[in-house]
Amino acid sequence: MPETQVENICIVLDCSRSMFRHDYDPNRFEVCKEAIINLIRTRRSEDQKTGFALITVGKDVKKNIGFSDYTDPSMLHDHFDNNVLLGGPSKISDGIGIAIKMHIEAIRIAGAKVPKIVVFSDGNFTPTKVEPAKMAEIAKGLEIKIDTIRLGEMEHFNILKRISELTNGTYYYCNSINDVLSAAITIAESNKGKKYQKSKSFTKILEKIAVPLKTIAELKKDASDIVARIRGTASFKKCGICFQEQDPITKAPFNISGRYCPNCGQGFHIHCMSQWAQNNEDSGGTVTRCPHCFYLVKIPSEVQQAARIKKDLDRERKSKRSxxxxxxxxxxxxxxxxxxxxxxxxxxxxxxxxxxxxxxxxxxxxxxxxxxxxxxxxxxxxxxxxxxxxxxxxxxx
Ligand SMILES: [Zn+2]
Ligand SMILES: [Zn+2]
Ligand SMILES: [Zn+2]
Ligand SMILES: [Zn+2]
Structure with a gap:
C-alpha cells in the first residue's frame, strides 16, 4: 500500500453574484458545489484522515465547516442549501485570510497534517483591506500551498494564477463543467504516493505561530474561564512537569516563575517547560507542545538562556572537574x-x-x-x- 500524505484541506468557495452566471449549466456555483462534493468523496474513499474545512465568500465571508466538525459528504448538499448566503461581493482575500487562520489554529492544536487551501472562483475579486497577493505571501511564509480552480472568461490580470504561483500551488483553468470536475478529482488524488517531508524552515514556522505561555496576570485578565477549568487552587500553583511549587532552578515560588498553557491552563515552571522543549528535537528549544494538551506554546527567550547555563553546570558536575x-x-x-x-x-x-x-x-x-x-x-x-x-x-x- 503506497504511503499517502495526510492533509488538512481548507476549501474557499466564491459564492458571489458573478458565480451565478449560466455559462456553465446550471450556473458556476452549482458546478463548483458538485466538484467540491466529488473532491471530498474521492479523497475520503482512499484516505479517511484528510481533514476538510469550508469557507464561503458571498454576502458574508465565513467559516462554514471547521476541520473538527467535518460531516459526511452526502450531508453537504443540505449544508449548502441551509448555511450559505449567496450573492454579494467576492472578497476572496478575506476568505483566504480565514483559511490561513484556521490552518494556524489546526497546527497549534496538532500539527501533523500538511496544510492546503483550494480556491474555487471566477477570479472577479472585490478589493479589500489586504489584497489577495499579500495574503498569498502570508500563506507562502507558512508553507501553505494554494491550489486555484478558475471558471469563466479569461482576463488580462489573473489573480488566481498569481496566488498559486506565489505559494507553489497548482492553478487549474477550467473552460467547461468537465474541466472543473476533473480538476477537483486531480486535487483529491494529488496526495497519492507522496511522502511528506518536513521543510528545513519548519521550526521557524512553528516559532511564528506558537502562542506564548501566559503569566498569572494575563490568565486572570482574559481567560477566567480557563482558570475555572483548573481543578482546585492547589494544582493551580503546581508545575505540571516537576509537580513542585518551587522552581527547581531558580528556587523562585510559583507566582514568579510559573506560566500557564494558553489553551488548557495547566501551570508549568518556565524552566521546566524550557527543558521539556529542549528534549523535543523538533522544536529547537524555543517552541514546544504543552505536555498536558499538546497545544503549541512558545518559551520566553531569556529562560532558554537560563536553561542553557543549567545544562553547562550539569555537564561540569558530571565530569567532576573543578x-x-x-x-x-x-x-x-x-x-x-x-x-x-x-x-x-x-x-x-x-x-x-x-x-x-x-x-x-x-x-x-x-x-x-x-x-x-x-x-x-x-x-x-x-x-x-x-x-x-x-x-x-x-x-x-
Ligand atoms: Zn517545574
Ligand atoms: Zn534574600
Ligand atoms: Zn495545555
Ligand atoms: Zn552561584
Missing part, C-alpha cells in the same frame, strides 16, 4: 534592573523573595551561574557554597 568547593568566585554588586530578565525571573535563593528593580543585589561571581542574592541575605552564603551552583562565594565589594 567541582566540590575547591574554587571560588568573587561576588559583585549590581542594580537589579541592570541584570535584565535574569533578575526579573528569579528570586533570592536565601529568602525566596523577588527583587525590586532599583535595589542593590549581589550576583554569584560564577559566570555560568545566574544566582542573585539580596544585599541583606548575602551574609548567609558568604564564604560558603552558592545555593545554586555550589561554588564558594567570596565578597568583593
Amino acid at each position: 567541582y566540590g568547593g575547591s574554587d571560588q568566585y568573587y561576588a559583585k554588586k549590581y542594580i537589579a534592573k541592570n541584570l535584565g530578565d535574569a533578575a526579573i525571573y528569579s528570586a533570592c535563593p536565601v529568602c525566596n523573595t523577588i527583587f525590586d528593580e532599583n535595589e542593590e543585589v549581589i550576583k554569584c561571581g560564577n559566570p555560568k551561574c545566574n544566582a542573585i542574592y539580596h544585599l541583606d541575605c548575602i551574609g548567609e552564603v558568604e564564604n560558603k557554597p552558592c545555593k545554586i551552583c555550589g561554588k564558594k562565594i567570596v565578597r568583593s565589594f
Whole structure:
C-alpha cells in the first residue's frame, strides 16, 4: 500500500453574484458545489484522515465547516442549501485570510497534517483591506500551498494564477463543467504516493505561530474561564512537569516563575517547560507542545538562556572537574534592573523573595551561574557554597 500524505484541506468557495452566471449549466456555483462534493468523496474513499474545512465568500465571508466538525459528504448538499448566503461581493482575500487562520489554529492544536487551501472562483475579486497577493505571501511564509480552480472568461490580470504561483500551488483553468470536475478529482488524488517531508524552515514556522505561555496576570485578565477549568487552587500553583511549587532552578515560588498553557491552563515552571522543549528535537528549544494538551506554546527567550547555563553546570558536575568547593568566585554588586530578565525571573535563593528593580543585589561571581542574592541575605552564603551552583562565594565589594 503506497504511503499517502495526510492533509488538512481548507476549501474557499466564491459564492458571489458573478458565480451565478449560466455559462456553465446550471450556473458556476452549482458546478463548483458538485466538484467540491466529488473532491471530498474521492479523497475520503482512499484516505479517511484528510481533514476538510469550508469557507464561503458571498454576502458574508465565513467559516462554514471547521476541520473538527467535518460531516459526511452526502450531508453537504443540505449544508449548502441551509448555511450559505449567496450573492454579494467576492472578497476572496478575506476568505483566504480565514483559511490561513484556521490552518494556524489546526497546527497549534496538532500539527501533523500538511496544510492546503483550494480556491474555487471566477477570479472577479472585490478589493479589500489586504489584497489577495499579500495574503498569498502570508500563506507562502507558512508553507501553505494554494491550489486555484478558475471558471469563466479569461482576463488580462489573473489573480488566481498569481496566488498559486506565489505559494507553489497548482492553478487549474477550467473552460467547461468537465474541466472543473476533473480538476477537483486531480486535487483529491494529488496526495497519492507522496511522502511528506518536513521543510528545513519548519521550526521557524512553528516559532511564528506558537502562542506564548501566559503569566498569572494575563490568565486572570482574559481567560477566567480557563482558570475555572483548573481543578482546585492547589494544582493551580503546581508545575505540571516537576509537580513542585518551587522552581527547581531558580528556587523562585510559583507566582514568579510559573506560566500557564494558553489553551488548557495547566501551570508549568518556565524552566521546566524550557527543558521539556529542549528534549523535543523538533522544536529547537524555543517552541514546544504543552505536555498536558499538546497545544503549541512558545518559551520566553531569556529562560532558554537560563536553561542553557543549567545544562553547562550539569555537564561540569558530571565530569567532576573543578567541582566540590575547591574554587571560588568573587561576588559583585549590581542594580537589579541592570541584570535584565535574569533578575526579573528569579528570586533570592536565601529568602525566596523577588527583587525590586532599583535595589542593590549581589550576583554569584560564577559566570555560568545566574544566582542573585539580596544585599541583606548575602551574609548567609558568604564564604560558603552558592545555593545554586555550589561554588564558594567570596565578597568583593
Ligand atoms: Zn517545574
Ligand atoms: Zn495545555
Ligand atoms: Zn534574600
Ligand atoms: Zn552561584
